[in-house]
Amino acid sequence: MNSLLIAQNIRKNFTIKDNQGRAHLLKAVDGVSLDIAPGEIVGIVGESGCGKSTLGRTILRLYEPDSGTITWKGKNLNSFSREEMKALRKAMQMIFQDPFSSLNPRKKVKNIIAQPLLVHKADSPEETARRVEAVMKEVGLNPAYKRRYPHQFSGGQRQRIGIARALILEPELIVCDEAVSALDVSIQAQILNLILDLREKHGFATLFISHDLAVVEFIAERILVMYLGRIVEKASKTSLTENPLHPYTRALFEAFPSANPSRRLSKKHIVMGDVPSPLNPPSGCHFHPRCPLADEKCRQSSPPLSEVSPGHWAACWKSGV
Amino acid sequence: MISNELLKIDALCVSFNTQRGKVRAVRNLSLGIAEGETLALVGESGCGKSVTAHAITRLIPMPPGLIESGSIHFRGSNLLSFSEKQMRAIRGSRISMIFQEPMTSLNPVFTIGAQIAEVFLAHSKMSKQNAHTKAVELLKLVKIPDPEKRAKSYPHQLSGGMRQRAMIAMALASPNPGLMIADEPTTALDVTIQAQVLRLLAELKERVGMGLLLITHDMGVVAETADRVAVMYAGRKVEDAPVEEIFTNPRHPYTLGLLGCQPSAPANRGAPRLTSIGGSVPDLLTLGEGCPFENRCNRALPVCRENFPSAAAAGSAHTYYCHNPEAPQTEERRS
Ligand SMILES: Nc1ncnc2c1ncn2[C@@H]1O[C@H](COP(=O)(O)OP(=O)(O)O)[C@@H](O)[C@H]1O
Ligand SMILES: Nc1ncnc2c1ncn2[C@@H]1O[C@H](COP(=O)(O)OP(=O)(O)O)[C@@H](O)[C@H]1O
Ligand SMILES: [Mg+2]
Ligand SMILES: [Mg+2]
Secondary structure, eight states, X not given: OOOXXXXXXXXXXXXXXXXXXXXXXXEEEEEEEEEEOTTOEEEEEOOTTSSHHHHHHHHXXXXXXXXXXXXXXXXXXXXXXXHHHHHHHHHEXXXXXXXXXXXXXXXXXXXXXXXXXXXXXXXXXXHHHHHHHHHHHHTTOOGGGTTSOGGGSOHHHHHHHHHHHHHTTOXXXXXXXXXXXXXXXXXXXXXXXXXXXXXXXXXXXXXXXXXXXXXHHHHOSEEEEEETTEEEXXXXXXXXXXXXXXXXXXXXXXXXXXXXXXXXXXXXOOOOSOOOOTTSOOSSSTTGGGOTXXXXXXXXXXXXXXXXXXXXXXXXTTSOO | OOTTEEEEEEEEEEEEEETTEEEEEEEEEEXXXXXXXXXXXXXXXXXXXXXXXXXXXXXXXXXXXXXXXXXXXXXXXXXXXXXXXXXXXHBTTTEEEEOSOGGGTSOTTSOHHHHHHHHHHHHSOOOHHHHHHHXXXXXXXXXXXXXXXXXXXXXXXXXXXXXXXXXXXXXXXXXXXXXXXXXXXXXXXXXHHHHHHHHHHHHHHHHHTOEEEEEESOHHHHHHHOSEEEEEETTEEEEEEEHHHHHHOOOSHHHHHHXXXXXXXXXXXXXXXXXXXXXXXXXXXXXXXXXTTGGXXXXXXXXXXXXXOOOEESSXXXXXXXXXOOOOOOHHHHO
């Protein structure tokens, strides 16, 4: 199979101290596998705290996984030389939620955008300037503003700066972590369209992380649904939206406000209860306390992610494997 | 005036004096809410929604804020003529507010139960014990699990969704909640919890018969909850109509654009790109007398720069403010 990146059985734990000073293990990412083909847009959706950002950061090697393997173009990252690792850091970039806090307020925009170039290789100053202007144009920023500071731009423009900075090294994979979540909807639409335009032109793969089902449903070709550190369902967009198998996925779809006032929540079945704490997740299937279908088996053992129909995977004892 | 009108705002203008100049945050705004009705006030950030809510409750910081003109009638009396003492009596009793982040309005050093009981004690004569029992009943009413135990919890011990329920319970503890103002009440919540809270609000509204001013930037939330919708842009109301009408027959190009940008909009399903509105919201400091949407509008005419249009009616309950409105949708095209 032609994969750009394969992550297998990734685990990432954090140790949390309670107010008595006792340490607790928090399984932020609990055995997640995924693969991304070159140029593909894979969406990760789930509610806050389910481990999306941790997964994204672990894949980028901003966090060291506690276990699991990551393979890039067929080669295990553990066997990468220093040179290869350096090249890999160029090839994988990230776009964050809050364009403001991720941009140095004291630096001019042209320097912010050029920074990855400076870190990774020594272009001549003329060449750097040329590339900064080109990438500014590409993301819809007027190069005449290159000497301005981040606070002189609107939220949408700041996100364009973040995209320019990620794009300038011509990456093969971009992780977008809630990249449009802080933006007003009219600006969000512009940025989503920009990401699609740039992907079409440059062919980078995208791991698109968001809590917003509608956004992920629009942009992604394949979708992974996470709940308390685990993947509960993964499928092509069409398969997932037309035939969601996991009760949690269905609950998400049901809860999502529809764009149609004649189909109101009051007429739908909505899931009750809060998302449990990841410090003390429920036994068996993590979703069982909120699940209308749960029985004894669900309380006792955790269902594996299995392929229910070609390319459509679900981790549910009731999904009719 | 309609006989069952609960709130009526007329030609309200609110501005702020800032170092850079005068920000006209709300311009010539008129709104009405009938008893028991849910009006959604929708628009992108900075369009004046929260300022409107704060004007109603007279919580605008003055200075730098100033209510320049207009009136706000609540059950017939003009709130703008009330003394601070009169306003204090109304806030938290007949007009209650809930916010995006309930932590800011809950007192961190008192238990949830004590805070709700306090509202009972402030408005009617009863024993502490009785007030506490009633507080637990309310927590049960807003579907907080294990209400007796939760009444003894402090705000930080509750999840975001539970805190928002506790805020709603507190609003309901007042003797006569005529109007609830909810400013982005579910924006900080996860989508499954948002669905629970929205349903709860709808159920309680039916039960108590209160009017609801629901402020949101989310057209999905509007679709789920509103009876009527007012769309704001850069301090101005641009359209006002029953919810079905807004979604199926928007006449202002901004309303149409706002609906079109939603990734969940029917037109975007399977489309290669989202419908989008170019440009960004104008700086309120430099806005002139024209339509604020003019620079982003694909239907703009020269006159749109000159003046803001007066209200036009599309049917009895639908008004819009546009020199060159979208064509009306016929019944066949809607379905
Ligand atoms: N650096 C960290 N230290 C301790 N706990 C963390 C850290 N980062 C994340 N967590 C915890 O891990 C879980 C997953 O968090 P995160 O990956 O940020 O979720 P999401 O992005 O889906 O909201 C949460 O319970 C969060 O509190
Ligand atoms: N205390 C203040 N001082 C100066 N400007 C303010 C103040 N409060 C609000 N504004 C301005 O009023 C406008 C409307 O704000 P607001 O009503 O909060 O918008 P929203 O629709 O997002 O709730 C904004 O441009 C904001 O900058
Ligand atoms: Mg996150
Ligand atoms: Mg606001």
